[in-house]
Amino acid sequence: MTLTESAVTVSTTAAPVGGPSLPQQRTLVTAIPGPKSQELLARKAQAVSASVGSTIPVFTVAAGGGVLVDVDGNSLIDLGSGIAVTGVGNSAPRVVAAVAAQLEQFTHTCFTVAPYDSYVEVAEALNRLTPGDHEKRSALFNSGAEAVENAVKIARHYTGKQGVVVFDHAYHGRTNLTMALTAKNQPYKNGFGPFAPEVYRVPTSYPLRDGGLSGAEAAKLTITQIEKQVGAGNLAAVMIEPIQGEGGFIVPADGFMNAIVDWCTANGVVFIADEVQTGFARTGTMFASEQFGIVPDLVVTAKGIAGGLPLSAVTGRAEIMDAPQIGGLGGTYGGNPLACAAALATIETYEEDGLLERAAEIGAIVREVFGAAQATDARIGEVRGLGAMMAIELVDAATGEPDAALTARVATATHALGVIVLTCGTYGNVIRFLPPLAIGDELLREGLQVVLDALAAN
Numbered sequence: 001m002t003l004t005e006s007a008v009t010v011s012t013t014a015a016p017v018g019g020p021s022l023p024q025q026r027t028l029v030t031a032i033p034g035p036k037s038q039e040l041l042a043r044k045a046q047a048v049s050a051s052v053g054s055t056i057p058v059f060t061v062a063a064g065g066g067v068l069v070d071v072d073g074n075s076l077i078d079l080g081s082g083i084a085v086t087g088v089g090n091s092a093p094r095v096v097a098a099v100a101a102q103l104e105q106f107t108h109t110c111f112t113v114a115p116y117d118s119y120v121e122v123a124e125a126l127n128r129l130t131p132g133d134h135e136k137r138s139a140l141f142n143s144g145a146e147a148v149e150n151a152v153k154i155a156r157h158y159t160g161k162q163g164v165v166v167f168d169h170a171y172h173g174r175t176n177l178t179m180a181l182t183a184k185n186q187p188y189k190n191g192f193g194p195f196a197p198e199v200y201r202v203p204t205s206y207p208l209r210d211g212g213l214s215g216a217e218a219a220k221l222t223i224t225q226i227e228k229q230v231g232a233g234n235l236a237a238v239m240i241e242p243i244q245g246e247g248g249f250i251v252p253a254d255g256f257m258n259a260i261v262d263w264c265t266a267n268g269v270v271f272i273a274d275e276v277q278t279g280f281a282r283t284g285t286m287f288a289s290e291q292f293g294i295v296p297d298l299v300v301t302a303k304g305i306a307g308g309l310p311l312s313a314v315t316g317r318a319e320i321m322d323a324p325q326i327g328g329l330g331g332t333y334g335g336n337p338l339a340c341a342a343a344l345a346t347i348e349t350y351e352e353d354g355l356l357e358r359a360a361e362i363g364a365i366v367r368e369v370f371g372a373a374q375a376t377d378a379r380i381g382e383v384r385g386l387g388a389m390m391a392i393e394l395v396d397a398a399t400g401e402p403d404a405a406l407t408a409r410v411a412t413a414t415h416a417l418g419v420i421v422l423t424c425g426t427y428g429n430v431i432r433f434l435p436p437l438a439i440g441d442e443l444l445r446e447g448l449q450v451v452l453d454a455l456a457a458n
């Protein structure tokens with residue numbers, strides 16, 4: 001099949017323009033997936049590595065606000081934001097305008113060859129927005145995993161030490177070092193070893209599943225394990241997601257994070273907050289660290305930073321960030337001008353459109369809906385999260401054991417009804433809600449009701 005033929009096959013009508021002006025409604029005109037998506041799925045199977053999966057079996061032609069329109073003309077409610085990326089919504093107007101203008105000027109010089117001001121402006125914004133009023137510096141990269149790797153490089157260089165402590169249920173990426181940092185074997189690590197050395201895993205605080213330890217109790221166990229099994233003298237960094245994302249939207253008990261930060265400070269260990277998923281207004285504050293009252297030495301950001309364009313960053317204490325040799329940090333595309341233009345427009349959108357407050361409102365709605373459902377359905381083991389980063393953990397009503405099979409059935413049924421939800425969790429039994437902050441109340445409530453209907457039917 002030639003390219004022209006295939007283009008004709010999949011678009012008999014002109015694709016709708018994305019962005020918030022798309023009709024904000026759930027409309028199903030075919031089964032999910034429809035015939036055109038099925039045709040593309042067949043081509044995907046022939047052309048794309050079978051190892052690259054997709055959560056939803058439909059192909060996108062437009063998205064914006066709280067909806068995603070597929071190639072068959074179905075309009076689905078988006079409760080995933082492409083895994084917490086499009087907080088400002090897809091094709092958000094400021095982002096589109098800024099990237100279009102930048103496209104007309106120049107697309108690439110490589111910042112480490114010929115610099116440009118938007119990179120500096122993004123760094124200034126990150127230094128202003130991340131927790132703490134100490135002097136900061138930033139460096140820009142492409143993906144979350146790449147920024148995580150660089151945070152480790154910087155911490156090692158600064159401390160002259162090598163060990164890195166990470167936590168049970170952690171997710172930090174899929175590159176070799178970040179696979180070592182990530183906890184879960186399937187699907188992220190299985191068969192891909194050997195993994196990078198000098199990575200040590202310790203328990204986290206998981207109130208539903210650690211017997212309800214207080215934050216202080218959980219931290220004591222964790223710190224004892226670090227001291228006995230690694231030793232502060234060998235440790236460059238402790239890295240943690242303030243709320244664990246892929247691991248199950250696990251919110252640590254009060255005081256846990258503070259105790260870990262205090263121990264790091266007292267022991268010359270760099271504390272790194274991986275805010276790749278929690279960052280940028282998602283939890284109701286610009287960064288989740290703020291809500292735990294902690295000031296990380298380094299903060300890693302990505303996802304929500306640039307409205308869907310690939311960009312990531314490490315931001316932190318100037319003396320740590322400036323430690324590596326000149327030229328020690330870089331990369332061809334890190335802080336690409338299109339991504340920087342998008343980031344500046346995205347950050348302006350969070351700040352000007354009241355999206356931090358909106359994230360808190362969204363969280364309150366999710367908590368209200370599932371809190372009420374939990375009262376009559378013991379399979380909802382917990383409703384948890386912060387702001388617009390919420391989840392339900394599904395369990396066997398009798399035993400409280402994780403119910404991954406139920407979770408998969410509910411997610412599949414929800415997709416079939418035209419609502420995009422994502423699952424997560426070490427035990428595969430968590431449904432997470434990461435709607436675009438641009439979604440309206442009515443659409444959000446409709447999407448959540450569909451999840452409840454799917455749960456009731458399963």
Ligand code: PLZ
Nearest residue numbers: 143144145171172173241245274276277
């Ligand atoms: N740190 C906390 O959540 C990415 C992974 C999706 P990249 N999470 C989504 C998948 O299946 O690959 C993530 C994260 C945290 C780091 C990362 C890695 O970010 O941009 O995917 O490299």
